[in-house]
Amino acid sequence: MRPETETELAEIVAGLKEPVQISGGGTRGIARPEQVLSVSGLSGISLYEPGALTLVAQAGTPLAEVEAVLAAEGQQLAFEPADYRTVMGSAGEPTIGGVVAANISGPRRVQAGACRDFLLGVRFVDGRGQVVKNGGRVMKNVTGYDLVKLMAGSWGTLGVLTEVSLKVLPKPEATATLVWHGCGWAASSKLFCDALGSPFEVSGAARLPEAEGQPSRTLLRVEGFMDSVKYRVGRLLEAFADLKPDEVVTDPDENAAIWRAVRDIEPFAGVPGNVWKTSIKPTDMIRVASGKNPNRVVDWGGGLIWTLAEEGEDLRSALSDVPGHSTLVRAAADDMDKLGRFQPETEGVAALTRAIRDKFDPRGIFNPGLMG
Known part of the structure; x- marks a missing residue:
């Protein structure tokens, strides 16, 4: 139809x-x-x-x-x-x-x-x-x-x-990205917290995993008018004098490619496994991401973590002690049926959800079963 x-x-x-x-x-x-x-x-x-x-x-x-x-x-x-x-x-x-x-x-x-x-x-x-x-x-x-x-x-x-x-x-007139190579989880977390807590209007704070001999990349982005970007990048470099970035990317095409990789989760494209999206407090990033699995794309300053996991693995159970929720974004039909796409709701939230859906879709005809 x-x-x-x-x-x-x-x-x-x-x-x-x-x-x-x-x-x-x-x-x-x-x-x-x-x-x-x-x-x-x-x-x-x-x-x-x-x-x-x-x-x-x-x-x-x-x-x-x-x-x-x-x-x-x-x-x-x-x-x-x-x-x-x-x-x-x-x-x-x-x-x-x-x-x-x-x-x-x-x-x-x-x-x-x-x-x-x-x-x-x-x-x-x-x-x-x-x-x-x-x-x-x-x-x-x-x-x-x-x-x-x-x-x-x-x-x-x-x-x-x-x-x-x-x-x-x-659209911003200019963009600059500060890049740290091979930066550990604790150092990345500190960079995110310090940068996003600064007055320098950081518009991106992310981390891409190792890939084909390339080290992981911790990223901070600044956008705006050219003079403003130059000033804010300079201040961030001063603030991170003890942990200087390995490069500052100013080329528009290179910047677009870097943030497209983060935005579209390109490191997991065509790679076998299930893809999970976990939303947490940024301060819990280390608890989620610093395990044995290196296949993580981090965004939102640590508040969003994409994980490439083995098929059948229940990431929600593994993260049961971390406040937040995990969505199974990509998986075979069997895993999607077994694990469910969305985080199960608590009893109170589920009751509220049902009440709202009953008001808007009383016959239950729109995407039934998708969100509980």
């Missing part, structure tokens, strides 16, 4: 007799239910006002199209959405609705915020086939209950997004 309009989508949902899998660009590998309801036919940018820093697009609009339109005006999605097709081994085309539905937020989250923080408004069809609108198309018009943030990260379990309104920001 591939409706071309919001009205057609609402009519389809109202007439559904069995559950459906909500699909955008088909990049996520969600395989149930068998019947698919695709929003890829709802495509196009309906409003873009560069001066107002706002963009409105239908949910099925390809992410690449949105980014190209913004780039032509020197603007960007500041939350730096990832493209997981390579690491997932999937095809399809990422859509802006899929980005919002999964709240996809890249390395710049530590400084700019997450996808949900840039979401101004949404339109969606609920489980009854009713069209719901919340928020607005401009920053001064976000009113009513905050269903906007509720929909971000709901993975299509509450409703089918049809349109999203986003705040956008100018």
Whole structure:
């Protein structure tokens, strides 16, 4: 099923007799239910006002199209959405609705915020086939209950997004990345804490693992106007005089490649094993990452850790004493069934989740079983 309009989508949902899998660009590998309801036919940018820093697009609009339109005006999605097709081994085309539905937020989250923080408004069809609108198309018009943030990260379990309104920001004039080679976990943690606690507006704090004879790389990024970047890099070099970086990368293409590797988890692309995404307090990074497994990509200053683990390994059990949650992002169907994609909810949270879903999808037809 591939409706071309919001009205057609609402009519389809109202007439559904069995559950459906909500699909955008088909990049996520969600395989149930068998019947698919695709929003890829709802495509196009309906409003873009560069001066107002706002963009409105239908949910099925390809992410690449949105980014190209913004780039032509020197603007960007500041939350730096990832493209997981390579690491997932999937095809399809990422859509802006899929980005919002999964709240996809890249390395710049530590400084700019997450996808949900840039979401101004949404339109969606609920489980009854009713069209719901919340928020607005401009920053001064976000009113009513905050269903906007509720929909971000709901993975299509509450409703089918049809349109999203986003705040956008100018692209930085310059970028510099401080790089430490072979830096240990304790030293990396201190660099992250000191840098992110400084007034120098670090927009990326990450660590890439060893690869093909190349040592691990601990990374700090600074962006902005050229003179500001030079000044802040100089101050960071002074602050880290006792642990100087091995290099400072200023070339735009090289910087783009470094942070794309972090954002898209490129070190795990095409490598056998399960991929886990663990969200924790940054101060717990050493507890999670300093074990025997070297296959970790760290982001958000230690608050997000991607792990390449052996098939069948239950990473949640191994990290049961660390507050946080782990999502199984990539795995064979048997492991996904056995371990579950998302962290099991506590009894109280599960009850709240059920109550919310009963309100928005009383028939349980949207992506059943996906989030508990």
